[in-house]
Amino acid sequence: MTEPDQDTVLRGIEDARRILGEYIAPGPRAATATVHRRSR
Numbered sequence: 001m002t003e004p005d006q007d008t009v010l011r012g013i014e015d016a017r018r019i020l021g022e023y024i025a026p027g028p029r030a031a032t033a034t035v036h037r038r039s040r
Contacts, residue, residue, distance in 0.1 A: 023031060
């Protein structure tokens with residue numbers, strides 16, 4: 001894997017962790033809204 005590819009994969013993993021962290025946080029859950037809010 002080249003360095004740009006690794007950066008892309010790492011950013012994807014970081015984004016996924018952040019999205020999942022928000023989704024499992026206490027409070028109301030709206031999976032679609034969480035994903036759409038972070039994908040902008």
